[in-house]
Amino acid sequence: MTLSxxxxxxxxxxxxxxxxxxxxxxxxxxxxxxxxxxxxxEDQALLGPDGERALLRLTRIAHPTFVPRxxxxxxxxAYLYPTRQxxxxxxxxxxxxxxxxxxxxxxxVSEAIYLSDPDGLGIEIYxxxxxxxxxxxxxxxxxxxxxxxxxxxxxxxQASAGSTPAMPxxxxxxxxxxxxxxxxxxxxxxxDALGLEEQAQxxxxxxxxxxxxxxxIGLNSWHSQGGAAPPDTAPDLRLIEFELSAPAELDVLxxxxxxxxxxxxxxxxxxxxxxxxxxxxxxxxNRVALGFS
Numbered sequence: 448m449t450l451s452x453x454x455x456x457x458x459x460x461x462x463x464x465x466x467x468x469x470x471x472x473x474x475x476x477x478x479x480x481x482x483x484x485x486x487x488x489e490d491q492a493l494l495g496p497d498g499e500r501a502l503l504r505l506t507r508i509a510h511p512t513f514v515p516r517x518x519x520x521x522x523x524x525a526y527l528y529p530t531r532q533x534x535x536x537x538x539x540x541x542x543x544x545x546x547x548x549x550x551x552x553x554x555x556v557s558e559a560i561y562l563s564d565p566d567g568l569g570i571e572i573y574x575x576x577x578x579x580x581x582x583x584x585x586x587x588x589x590x591x592x593x594x595x596x597x598x599x600x601x602x603x604x605q606a607s608a609g610s611t612p613a614m615p616x617x618x619x620x621x622x623x624x625x626x627x628x629x630x631x632x633x634x635x636x637x638x639d640a641l642g643l644e645e646q647a648q649x650x651x652x653x654x655x656x657x658x659x660x661x662x663x664i665g666l667n668s669w670h671s672q673g674g675a676a677p678p679d680t681a682p683d684l685r686l687i688e689f690e691l692s693a694p695a696e697l698d699v700l701x702x703x704x705x706x707x708x709x710x711x712x713x714x715x716x717x718x719x720x721x722x723x724x725x726x727x728x729x730x731x732x733n734r735v736a737l738g739f740s
Contacts, residue, residue, distance in 0.1 A: 455659070457658065457690070464503065464685060468507075468511075469490070472505050482494040482502065482503055482613070482614055489507070502618075520671075521626070523571045524620060527618065530615075554661075558597055559597070575621070624667070625665065628673055646661055649667075686738060690739075700739060704727075726739065
């Protein structure tokens with residue numbers, strides 16, 4: 448049976464992170480990363496550049512523990528900037544706050560800067576090159592992703608007025624990269640059960656997306672092969688929320704998951720309603736919670 452791919456207009460609406468010190472994390476994400484605070488209390492905070500739409504939810508862990516070595520979970524959350532100028536100003540903001548930058552790279556399809564939050568949870572800030580400039584394999588399917596030195600000096604010349612206090616409106620979450628126990632198993636879940644398409648492979652890594660994007664989900668087992676999910680007391684990713692373009696697309700996804708469930712490749716999804724909107728939730732093979740609406 449040929450099943451329809453997932454909605455090509457899928458996007459990542461938000462992520463939920465559990466953190467060890469909520470006040471410290473709010474300060475970092477507001478001041479260094481430039482995500483304005485929408486609301487907060489003693490247990491959680493919502494942050495996002497567009498006023499009401501939260502890209503990030505932070506939740507306090509009451510009694511935090513360390514992430515075990517070799518565990519699965521979050522590799523990084525990647526914030527996609529709308530322009531090179533906005534990314535350059537974001538890099539300057541990180542530098543002006545004297546926060547360490549872990550690395551920079553030119554991936555061919557994008558220009559990326561890497562850092563970590565106070566709990567060591569990975570962050571990428573990046574800008575895409577136009578799709579017509581992406582290099583394609585000879586087969587014409589997918590993209591060629593590379594890791595080359597980034598011309599950071601050229602990027603920074605794009606900044607018009609130095610650093611800015613906040614991410615610009617229009618910044619979103621372009622992708623989430625996960626540490627997994629088995630790349631082949633996780634890739635099969637996102638491809639066969641959810642209907643994403645594999646776009647590229649690297650040693651012990653795979654990249655999948657909807658609509659021909661270079662990737663919405665990255666998977667690697669570089670340091671997590673055979674690992675287990677971290678305990679709930681450890682700082683980590685708690686939820687990825689995806690947004691589909693229409694209710695009918697949720698029906699298509701439910702049908703697809705029903706077939707995958709019959710074949711034993713996915714757990715039973717749960718459906719619920721919030722303010723009249725239907726939501727579907729399930730977990731991937733590494734117990735990462737996924738929500739679709």
